[in-house]
Amino acid sequence: MLLVAAFAAAPCTAVIGFWRPSRVSAVAIITTAIAFAAALWGWAADAPRLDSAWAPTWGIRITFQLDGLGVLYSLLATGIGLAVVIYSAGYMPLHLHHEDRPPKDAVRFFSFLLLFMGAMVGLVTARDSMLIFLFWDITAIASFFLIGYDNQKPESHVAAMTAMLVTGGSAICLLIGVSILQHQYGTYSLDALIAAAEPSRELTIAMVLVAVAGLAKSAQVPFHFWLPRAMAAPTPVSAYLHSAAMVAAGVFLISRFSPLIALSEETLNLLLVIGFVSIGVGGVLALTRDVLKQLLAYSTISQYGYVVVMLGLGGEKGAAGASFYVVAHALSKSALFLTAGAVTEATGQKALSGLGGLLRRMPALALGSGAAAAGLAALPLTAGFFKDELFFAAAHERGRIVSILAVSAAALTVGYMCRFWFGVFAGPMRSAPKTVTPLLVGPVVVLGVIMIAGGIWPEPISRLAGIAAEATINQPVHVHVAYYFDTRAENVMAIVSIAAGLTLALTVSLWRPIATFAARLGTRIGPQVWYDRTLFALNRLSDSAHRIEVRDLRSRVSTILLPAGILVGAGTLAERNFDELRVGSFDLADLPLTMMVVIAAVAAVTATLTVNHLSMALVLSGVGYSLAVAYSLFGAPDVALVAVLIETLFTLLFFGMLTLMPDEVDHGYIQQPDSTPGPARQSNRRNRDRIIAVIAGGFAFIVTWGVLSRPTAFESVTNDQIALTPAAHGKDIVTVILADFRGLDTMGEITVVAIAFLGISTLLRRWRTS
DSSP states (O other): OHHHHHHHHHHHHHHHHHHOGGGHHHHHHHHHHHHHHHHHHHHHTTOOOEEEEEEGGGTEEEEEOOOHHHHHHHHHHHHHHHHHHHHHHHHHHHHHHHTTOOGGGHHHHHHHHHHHHHHHHHHHHBOBHHHHHHHHHHHHHHHHHHHTOSTTSHHHHHHHHHHIIIIIHHHHHHHHHHHHHHHHHSOOBHHHHHHHOOOOHHHHHHHHHHHHHHHHHTTOTTSTTHHHHGGGSOHHHHHHHTTTSHHHHHHHHHHHTHHHHTTOHHHHHHHHHHHHHHHHHHHHHHHHOOBHHHHHHHHHHHHHHHHHHHHHHOHHHHHHHHHHHHHHHHHHHHHHHHHHHHHHHHHSOOBGGGOOOOTTTSHHHHHHHHHHHHHHTTOTTSHHHHHHHHHHHHHHHHOHHHHHHHHHHHHHHHHHHHHHHHHHHSSSOSSOOOOOOHHHHHHHHHHHHHHHHHHHOOHHHHHHHHHHHHHHHTSOOOOOOOOOOSOOHHHHHHHHHHHHHHHHHHOHHHHHHHHHHHHHHHHHHSHHHHHHHHHHHHHHHHHHHHHHHTTOHHHHHHHHHHHHHHHHHHHHHHHOOGGGOOOOOOOGGGHHHHHHHHHHHHHHHHHTTOOBHHHHHHHHHHHHHHHHHHHHHTTOHHHHHHHHHHHHHHHHHHHHHHTTSOSBEETTEEOOTTOOOOHHHHHHHHHHHHHHHHHHHHHHHHHHHHHHHSOOOSSOHHHHHHHHTGGGTOSSHHHHHHHHTHHHHHHHHHHHHHHHHHHHHHHHHHHHHO
16 A cells, blocks of 8 residues: 555656646645545554565576565655655745746656655665665666756756766776676575675675665665755755655665665764764754854754764664664654745845844744754753764764764754754854745644654554664664663763753864864865766766767777777676686588578678678678578578678668779778878778777677577576467567567568668769769
8 A cells, every 4th residue: 555655656646747737836736635644544554564576597587575674665755855845835936937937847846856755665665675775776867857956046956967977986896796686696685685695705805795784764874965955856855865865765775775785884883973073064064154054954964974873883773873873863854954944935034143142033943943953952852862862872882982983963953953953043144034834834833843752652663663763773673762760871961961952052162163164175185076086087088988989980889899898808707707707519401591690790890891882782781682592591481581681782882872983092091082091090900900809799799609609598488478479379489579560560661671772762862963
């Protein structure tokens, strides 16, 4: 039910929205509410497991199951999604008006937002690693269109492309990682992988690659620079993608593969280091940002660093703390992003320096966002207090250094949350606000109330975190949080962190120069600089390759065959499975076929040496005609007749075309009277052609040999087709397939013939006029 509701939300909204654009927001709210209700039902009742074959030959199955992790992230994707969609119903008409865009453009916004929600639900419920990869890529595609929604702005283009290249590009690491696991254990099933995996070098490599994909998606250092740029998106996009959806997908991936990551000590240490570095970098930069959404973006980097650290700490407390933290952060950060949008809409200001004193004029918004900020800062009587309690407990178990780093991280959070809320709502009023629609305030208030309710009655969130933690570490977990009035380590660490954070907020003049210097240093030598330089270098390389490619036909062919041959050769050398390349037997019955293949090969080589037009056309036709004989020897006379027809047409086409060209060519290069290449240039071209021919020929030879050497998979649709051939009254499978698709095949042949005659008629018309 959840999958149906989540997957149907986007197409239903798109269809009805294009039919009645004025109703798109209502349809989006209804479909998202249904999906949220289905997620709640899935939490209350044990949802059935869906398991069906997808690609049996490859061992890929369509498998979905709503376990603890799936419940937690599905509730966030649909619940926070519902709050964002309601907010968007009031925000998007204003946004489109400001951008001078028609109201019907809201249809595209809601469609992609709900597409992301559906992809997120599919991602968190999938139990096959290739299915996870599929939905992982769909989230990247949907986020590209959402971040670049204001496509009339250059910064939106840059932001969308950066997010796509970093998060979508890192998906390659995920694909390689799951491919290594499949090669090692023979399955894509997560359950089977978890049951069979053992510590090994291959497992470590695979888990590092999976972790890199998750870290890039969750905007962790050094991949964090894409997230602040993504703030060019409309506020609802920032609120959804960067609190409970896209960035959360990164830590979800790490959680989903956590039982396998736990077998690799190197990967756990990598998560610890990157998590703490991200906390520090994101926290320091959040203290220096003036633009509201930029401050919240860097705080997101820092906050998800907490989750990565806890996943790196591992164990029951680490898994429980990570799950609890994701829920508390989603509630807080979505409310704060929505607050930033409402404040900007009310005042026209986007920066803290132009805001202040809005508490009296916007009390409901101030209270709702105040509860969210207090929850993120882990103050008592909020659900966020317990996220830090679990974080401190897991850090205390690891030792003193980790405990000190944890307290410092929490102090940073208190510091930038005080800076955000007091900068907007306290102090003198700098910009008088106008009245905004309740749709921009209501979701913030509701999220703030949930945050306070979770601080008074934490049982629902702790129970949700418990079942998610069980799925994370694949063993029973009991999460119990409460207020303890004693001197246990967690309480002492919480008091110290709050006091240090308040001190940080009150001593801005002391640390601002240092933080500003660190931020400027990062802009000069940070990963964003190297990303921009790499992108510029690749763009120059692409321009150079394009200039080579469009020079002539041979250059275009070389840009395809040469890289393909090099990659295949490198893969062959790296795999080193030369013993799998087999040489079959030969007898007299194979002699006719061998003769035709040899003739085709000789004709192909001869075509590269001849300089006479007529000879070249005849030799090229010899390649096709000899292959046609080979088809007939295989028992496919109809294919042979088609090949004869095509070769005849192309031979006539070549005759007509070559009559318009000079009489002689120099090894395939036309001798133009005004631009005769010199001997050195001709020699370079010949050498280039020989190198390309050898590499491309070797590539084709290795691929063909490898395919013919590997036995056909036992489970294949080809076996069924062969068995059904007599029932279709055909002698061979090729004849039956061509007969079944004769209409389509004939249309294709007619199209080819028509295009050929159009080309011939054009050439003849030019010849007559010359």
